[in-house]
Amino acid sequence: MQLLALIPRWLWRLAFLICLISVLVLSLLNDPDPRLSTGWDKGNHVLAFCVLTLLGRWSFPQQALLLAAGLCAYGIGIEILQALSGYRFAEYADLLADALGMALGFGLFGLGSWAQRRVTA
Secondary structure, eight states, rough: OOOGGGGGGHHHHHHHHHHHHHHHHHHOOOOOOOOSSSSSHHHHHHHHHHHOOOOOOHHSOOOOHHHHHHHHHHHHHHHHHHHHHHOOOOOHHHHHHHHHHHHHHHHHHHHHHHHHHHHHH
C-alpha cells in the first residue's frame, strides 16, 4: 500500500472514471467481444465491481459509505439501462454479483491497509 500512496490522487480518480465509463459501455454493448469477458456474466460483474471499489477507495479514501451507495446506484442504473435497451436483460442476480464484487473490493482494501499497518508498526 505504501507504493500505492505515491500515486497522485488525481490519477486514481482518472482511473476510476475511465473504469466507470468502460464498465458502462461494455455492459450496454449489443454483442461484446468475448475476449473482454471472464466467460461468465456474474464473474464479469464481480470483477468489475471489485476493481471499481478498489479504485474508488484509493480515489476517495474518506468516503467509503458514499462510494458503496454510489456503486450500488450505478449497478442499479446499469440494470435499468439494460432493461430499456431491448437487447440486454436486467437480472437481480447481477446486482447480487455487483454487491459481492464490492464486498471483495472493500475486503481487499481493508486487508491491504491492515497489512501495511503491520509492516510499518
